[in-house]
Amino acid sequence: MASYPVFLLRRFGQFLLVVFIGISATFFVTHLTPIDPVEESIGSIQQMGQSDPRAVELMRQSLRALYGLEGSIWQQYLHFWGRLATGDLGPSLSAFPTPVSTIILRSLPWTIGLMTVSTLITFILGNIVGALAGYYRKNMALKAVSLIFIAMQPIPYYIFAFVLIILFGYVWPILPINGGYEMNTNLNLSLALILDILKHSILPALSLILVGTGSWLIGMRALVSNIITEDYVVFAELGGVQKRRILRSYIARNAMVPQFTGLAMSLGAIFNGTVITEIVFGYPGIGNLLISAVHAGDYSLVLGLSALSIVGVAAAVFIIDVLSPLIDPRIKVE
Amino acid sequence: MQHWKKLAFGVALATLGLMAAAKADDYTSLPRKETLIVENPEGTIKNPGWFNIWVNGGGGVSTGLQQLTMDTLWYIDPEQGLGGSTWDNSLAADKPQYNADFTEMTVKLRKGLYWSDGVEFTADDVVYTVKTQMDHPGMVWSAAFSVQVASVEATDPYTVVFKLKKPNSRFHALFTVRWNGAWIMPKHIFEKVADPVRYDFANPISLGAYKLKAYDPQGKWYTWEKRDDWQRTSLARFGEPAPKYVTYVDPGPPDKRTIAQIEHNLDIIHDNTPEGMFTLKEKSKTVDSWFPGFPFAHPDPTLPAVIFNTQDPTFQNPDVRWALALLIDIKAVDMASYRGAATLSALGVPPTAIAMKDYQAPLQDWLKTFEIDTGKRKIKPYDPTVGQQIADILRKQPKFKDQIPTDPAAINTAFGYGWWKPDPQAAAELLEKAGFKKTGGKWMTPDGQPFKIRMSVEGDTRSVFTRAGTLIAQQWAAFGIDSKAVPSTSLWQTSLQPGDFQVAIAWSVETWGGDPDLSFFLDSWHSEFVAKKGENQPPRNWQRWSNPELDKIIESIRKVSADDPKGIELGNDYLKLVAREMPTIPLMSYNVFTSMDTTYWKGYPTIADPYTDPVPNWANSRLMMVKLKPAQP
Numbered sequence A: 001m002a003s004y005p006v007f008l009l010r011r012f013g014q015f016l017l018v019v020f021i022g023i024s025a026t027f028f029v030t031h032l033t034p035i036d037p038v039e040e041s042i043g044s045i046q047q048m049g050q051s052d053p054r055a056v057e058l059m060r061q062s063l064r065a066l067y068g069l070e071g072s073i074w075q076q077y078l079h080f081w082g083r084l085a086t087g088d089l090g091p092s093l094s095a096f097p098t099p100v101s102t103i104i105l106r107s108l109p110w111t112i113g114l115m116t117v118s119t120l121i122t123f124i125l126g127n128i129v130g131a132l133a134g135y136y137r138k139n140m141a142l143k144a145v146s147l148i149f150i151a152m153q154p155i156p157y158y159i160f161a162f163v164l165i166i167l168f169g170y171v172w173p174i175l176p177i178n179g180g181y182e183m184n185t186n187l188n189l190s191l192a193l194i195l196d197i198l199k200h201s202i203l204p205a206l207s208l209i210l211v212g213t214g215s216w217l218i219g220m221r222a223l224v225s226n227i228i229t230e231d232y233v234v235f236a237e238l239g240g241v242q243k244r245r246i247l248r249s250y251i252a253r254n255a256m257v258p259q260f261t262g263l264a265m266s267l268g269a270i271f272n273g274t275v276i277t278e279i280v281f282g283y284p285g286i287g288n289l290l291i292s293a294v295h296a297g298d299y300s301l302v303l304g305l306s307a308l309s310i311v312g313v314a315a316a317v318f319i320i321d322v323l324s325p326l327i328d329p330r331i332k333v334e
Numbered sequence B: 001m002q003h004w005k006k007l008a009f010g011v012a013l014a015t016l017g018l019m020a021a022a023k024a025d026d027y028t029s030l031p032r033k034e035t036l037i038v039e040n041p042e043g044t045i046k047n048p049g050w051f052n053i054w055v056n057g058g059g060g061v062s063t064g065l066q067q068l069t070m071d072t073l074w075y076i077d078p079e080q081g082l083g084g085s086t087w088d089n090s091l092a093a094d095k096p097q098y099n100a101d102f103t104e105m106t107v108k109l110r111k112g113l114y115w116s117d118g119v120e121f122t123a124d125d126v127v128y129t130v131k132t133q134m135d136h137p138g139m140v141w142s143a144a145f146s147v148q149v150a151s152v153e154a155t156d157p158y159t160v161v162f163k164l165k166k167p168n169s170r171f172h173a174l175f176t177v178r179w180n181g182a183w184i185m186p187k188h189i190f191e192k193v194a195d196p197v198r199y200d201f202a203n204p205i206s207l208g209a210y211k212l213k214a215y216d217p218q219g220k221w222y223t224w225e226k227r228d229d230w231q232r233t234s235l236a237r238f239g240e241p242a243p244k245y246v247t248y249v250d251p252g253p254p255d256k257r258t259i260a261q262i263e264h265n266l267d268i269i270h271d272n273t274p275e276g277m278f279t280l281k282e283k284s285k286t287v288d289s290w291f292p293g294f295p296f297a298h299p300d301p302t303l304p305a306v307i308f309n310t311q312d313p314t315f316q317n318p319d320v321r322w323a324l325a326l327l328i329d330i331k332a333v334d335m336a337s338y339r340g341a342a343t344l345s346a347l348g349v350p351p352t353a354i355a356m357k358d359y360q361a362p363l364q365d366w367l368k369t370f371e372i373d374t375g376k377r378k379i380k381p382y383d384p385t386v387g388q389q390i391a392d393i394l395r396k397q398p399k400f401k402d403q404i405p406t407d408p409a410a411i412n413t414a415f416g417y418g419w420w421k422p423d424p425q426a427a428a429e430l431l432e433k434a435g436f437k438k439t440g441g442k443w444m445t446p447d448g449q450p451f452k453i454r455m456s457v458e459g460d461t462r463s464v465f466t467r468a469g470t471l472i473a474q475q476w477a478a479f480g481i482d483s484k485a486v487p488s489t490s491l492w493q494t495s496l497q498p499g500d501f502q503v504a505i506a507w508s509v510e511t512w513g514g515d516p517d518l519s520f521f522l523d524s525w526h527s528e529f530v531a532k533k534g535e536n537q538p539p540r541n542w543q544r545w546s547n548p549e550l551d552k553i554i555e556s557i558r559k560v561s562a563d564d565p566k567g568i569e570l571g572n573d574y575l576k577l578v579a580r581e582m583p584t585i586p587l588m589s590y591n592v593f594t595s596m597d598t599t600y601w602k603g604y605p606t607i608a609d610p611y612t613d614p615v616p617n618w619a620n621s622r623l624m625m626v627k628l629k630p631a632q633p
Helices: A004-031 A037-046 A053-066 A073-085 A100-135 A140-152 A157-171 A191-227 A231-238 A243-272 A275-280 A286-295 A299-327 B003-024 B065-069 B123-135 B142-148 B171-175 B234-238 B254-262 B274-283 B318-325 B330-338 B353-360 B364-369 B386-395 B408-415 B424-433 B459-478 B491-496 B519-525 B548-558 B566-581 B619-627
Strands: B035-039 B074-076 B087-089 B104-108 B149-156 B159-164 B210-215 B221-226 B245-249 B287-289 B298-300 B302-308 B437-439 B442-444 B452-457 B482-487 B503-510 B584-586 B590-592 B595-597
Touching: A004 A073, A004 A299, A037 A053, A037 B491, A053 B142, A100 A140, A100 A191, A100 A243, A100 A286, A100 A299, A140 A191, A157 A191, A157 A275, A191 A243, A191 A275, A231 A243, A243 A299, A275 A286, A286 A299, B065 B210, B065 B221, B065 B619, B104 B171, B123 B142, B123 B149, B123 B159, B142 B149, B142 B171, B234 B619, B254 B274, B274 B287, B302 B318, B302 B459, B302 B590, B318 B424, B318 B566, B318 B584, B330 B386, B330 B459, B353 B408, B353 B566, B386 B408, B424 B437, B452 B459, B452 B491, B459 B482, B459 B503, B491 B503, B503 B519, B503 B584, B519 B548, B519 B566, B548 B566
Parallel strands: B035 B245, B452 B482, B452 B503
Antiparallel strands: B074 B087, B104 B159, B149 B159, B210 B221, B221 B245, B287 B595, B298 B590, B302 B503, B302 B584, B437 B442
16 A cells, blocks of 8 residues: 555546546537537627628627637637636636626536436435345346346437326326426425425436436346355355345445445536436436537537536546545555 | 424424415416516526626526617517507607718607616716727627717717718617617616626616516526506506516427417417417417418518528529529428418518518519510519419318408418419529530539539428428429438528528518618628628628629618608619529518417407517517506406
8 A cells, every 4th residue: 555645646647637638628629610609699699680791790809809719729728728727617608708607506406416316316226126136036026127127228318208208298297397397486495496396307317217227237236146156145145144134234235336436437427417308308407508508609618517527527536546445455556 | 282293283384384485476476467478489598697688698688678678769660560650769759860961860869768766867878878888899789889880979968969980871770679779778877887798787777667576597487567657668658558567488398388378377479380379279269369360470570581602603693593493382382381371472572561562562563574584485483373372272271261361462461472483494494594404304503513402491490491491402303403401500600601501591681570661681782791702791691692783772772761762662673683683582471470368468469450560579569568458357
């Protein structure tokens, strides 16, 4: 463990490099799209009846300066990093001059709420069913449940989203199919609001849970299948230790170590949002925000959302890497 | 009572209290009979707390902000208007007064108008609006003022004098609402702000008859409340607005808004699909529409057309453009796009009521005798009976037969007059005249290349015109031209402005609607504004077409005032020119399927009482507030 500080430093350097490369790539990709935020803004202004060609050209120049889009792409790139270094994501270009951070913070809680809950439910459900199915391999009920989740796992989650909308929005219309809350709800914190938000999150969460559970289940079942052949499990069984205790204390606890690594990565990826789910259900999260930003050519907002996602995933992986040698004695830092 | 029962009772009471509190402020808690609920077609607003309409800051405009709280000097209604005129002196007391060479405009303002915070509206507000925007590039009207205004001053509290950099007989258009206009800023608020560009104008004060009551922080709805002192606003000249509250909502996807209206929870749907409108008419006994029967919809003063990129060598020859026009079967296009619910136009002007009177009807005789030379013969391409034919087709459908007018005048109003006859033989002759050849069933360009056309359409975002474009491309393909429709994301920004298209379904003609002056779009068609190939085209000449004869017409219009009858004569010259040259193939008006539920309110604008455009995101829709009456005691 003497080399751990060196490992930590090296790993932190890698983390910074990944973030730098990821954000740089996003910067250039967004700036190379054919959609120009200045033209988008001019389009909006033209809708207000302005068509004087001389004025439009002057407006184009003004907006380019106002949005910080003057100069070469390299100058803009350096300017962008200079601003980001101070924690400033800049103003949104489609909602100028509102800061990108303000707009993201308005949508982020919705995504974090939806994704955290659905990820945790998926994780818990998948691991419990996976552990049971791996241990009680002859149990027909567990086999059937596993088969259902595994069969659903390769199906794209938006297919489930549409199926759920048809079932619970039209055939048996008991759940809302659009938005994060009822349109006429007061957003002051109250029990009614919380219940309403929960009600609106059921179908989007369900579409993620139905598909996501299978992958945790497969992983856990495979881990358990390997562990049950280990000597200490065989000895425990021969020694007459209760099956429930063997599963809980001998098998599941060991199998959970890599699963928690996966959970940490999934939680880090929460900042990616779930674009299609949010669009299908009209959910007011960052996935929806990202799409509207792309359509509006809002570089700043796309970059802000991408930076959040890149830092989230990279940080999750970094934390797992640096904690693993401390938690798991089988991992050595060389 | 046992402790646990007390506790349970307390929790239940608190829960009920919380739920009641949660309902206290939202718009559904308002008395329904006093509340008008309107669809905001902008959907959910990205930056809901942004009310600074003078900066394009992602806040809503059609949330009621421009319709109910803003005001400016003049309005031209797209329909007949109130008070016997489409022209309305709103904040101004009179029409604009120009000097002889149109370099100076004087405005007399109304007295006794007040902002909602009790401060009087004066000439200082107008001067401040102009100067502030000129001083802050990037504000919505800053560029427009900067290129035109040399100076502006208030000569007394109710008089403003503009000196212009160049003669301009239409300078007042900036302050004249059609859909929108240069709204007047409250000087006493903005002058205290450090930077008007970065000020959100939260808690906006109003110059209109309503003021903000509440809005959803997630941008789904906005509620406005009638001002106690509504008599001190410009709208008061027409009477007291009836709805105490007006809410603009994002009601969700089309099916949801249709259901909401069937259940009487949404008074005005801004726009629907043709199919959605047919469903509403079938399912609801309380729904009004502009036309009581087919085509139901309101014709916007906008003219969707097949737009050629005339900087593409293939489309520089009018014979080619005419050939392509003669290959279109407009009846099939109408049925495919609007399911027959369209108002056709063969001329380069949208078939709104005033344009029917001043342009479409007077030019019918000219159209009937109009000839084109195919190179082998002269043909008369106009068929004056197309509107009648479409009415006859629709009448054969049992579902609609009783809703189709029979009176020829009503048919013309609803479906348009005539259109060009499909004539493949003449089209072939015109293409051959232009040097094209047909080889092996396929048309080749004069330089021996396959004649390929890619028709840019907007896809799902404007499905009616995507269907039209797709069918037109198929009709050309059936004739032997390698033609197909291609969806283009952000058609205007990625294709029309940069000129990165061959042919597109879009519009480059928009008129005032209720006024025959064509300068609203025509001035920007002058050749001085045509961009070089590869450069961005300023609006609205997306076809990048120039013609010396057109320039002369535009220059003549510039020299006469907006209400000079000479303008209509010049407008007719323009229409004849574009019929001969065909830089765009006009198709039909942009029909907006607005539906209005009469359960709680009556007195909506319709063709029978066309006092304004029914489409509720237009600022003119403020006129509805004074014409609506409660439908229930």
